[in-house]
Amino acid sequence: MSDLTTLTIRFHPLHDDVAVPRRATEGSAGYDLAAYLRGGEARVATAGGVTPRPAAVSDGEWRVTLEPGERALIPLGFKAQLPSGFEAQVRPRSGTSFRKGLEIPNAPGTIDADFPDEWMVIVRNGTDAPMHITHGERIAQVVFARYAVLEWERAEVAVSTDRVGGFGST
Numbered sequence: 572m573s574d575l576t577t578l579t580i581r582f583h584p585l586h587d588d589v590a591v592p593r594r595a596t597e598g599s600a601g602y603d604l605a606a607y608l609r610g611g612e613a614r615v616a617t618a619g620g621v622t623p624r625p626a627a628v629s630d631g632e633w634r635v636t637l638e639p640g641e642r643a644l645i646p647l648g649f650k651a652q653l654p655s656g657f658e659a660q661v662r663p664r665s666g667t668s669f670r671k672g673l674e675i676p677n678a679p680g681t682i683d684a685d686f687p688d689e690w691m692v693i694v695r696n697g698t699d700a701p702m703h704i705t706h707g708e709r710i711a712q713v714v715f716a717r718y719a720v721l722e723w724e725r726a727e728v729a730v731s732t733d734r735v736g737g738f739g740s741t
Contacts, residue, residue, distance in 0.1 A: 580715075581652040585689060589648040592713060601662065601712030604692060607648025608633045608706040614644040614691075626706065633706035637696040642676060644691040645704055653684040653715070660714045661692055667710060672698035675711055682713075 582591050586609070592602035608626035613635040615624045624643065626633045637643055653659060660679035667673050674697040682690060692711045696702040704710060 578654045578657070580654070583650040583652075584648065585650065586648050601664075601714045603664065603709040604647055604661070604690070604711045604713055606645045606692075606704050606706060606708050606710050608635055608646070608704070611646055611648075613637075613646070613704070616642040629703075634703045637694070637702045637704065639696055639699050639701070642693060642695045643704075645694055645710055647690045647692065650687065650689055651682075652687075653682075655684055656717055656719075657684055657715050658682065658718055659690075660716055661711050662714060664709060664712050668697075671702065672696065673702065673704075673710060679714075 586607065588609070589607060590605070592604055594600075594602050610626070610633070612623045612625045614621045615637070621644075624635055626635050628634075635643065635645070651659075659682040661675065661682065662679045663673070663675040668675075674695040675693065676695045677693050680693060694704065694710060
C-alpha cells in the first residue's frame with residue numbers, strides 16, 4: 572500500500588448557492604463543472620471582440636442561448652487555488668457532448684495553480700440549431716494533473732529514432 576498525502580484545493584464560492592464540484596462516482600477521474608448563470612452573463616466571442624450576453628429567465632430557469640457555431644465563456648461561480656505543481660484540465664463531458672452537441676473547443680483547457688480569477692469554461696454550440704445553457708447544468712469536467720517545471724538548454728539535438736519527418740507524436 573502506498574503512502575498518499577491528501578492535497579487540498581482552496582475553494583472560494585462567489586455566490587451563496589455555489590456547490591463544490593463533485594465526482595459522479597467513487598471511480599470518476601473528473602469533477603463535474605456547472606454553469607453559474609443566475610443573474611449573470613456569458614461572454615460571447617464575436618468578430619468585433621467579446622460581447623456580454625446576460626442570462627435571462629425562461630420557463631423558470633436562468634439561461635443563455637448560443638446560436639449555431641457561437642463560442643462563449645460560461646462562468647462557474649467560484650475561484651479556486653490549486654496546490655503548487657498541479658494544473659486543472661477542463662474537458663468535455665462525454666454525455667453532454669454526445670446528447671447536446673456542446674463542445675469545449677480548447678480541450679483540454681488548462682487552469683494554472685496561480686490563476687486568481689473566477690473559473691470559466693469556453694464552450695461552442697456545435698449544432699445547427701440554437702442551444703440553451705442553463706444555470707446549474709453540468710457543462711464540463713475538470714481533471715487534476717501534476718506537472719514538472721523543466722529548464723530549457725540551447726543544444727544540438729541528434730536523430731535518435733527512425734521517426735524523422737513526423738509531427739512529434741504517435
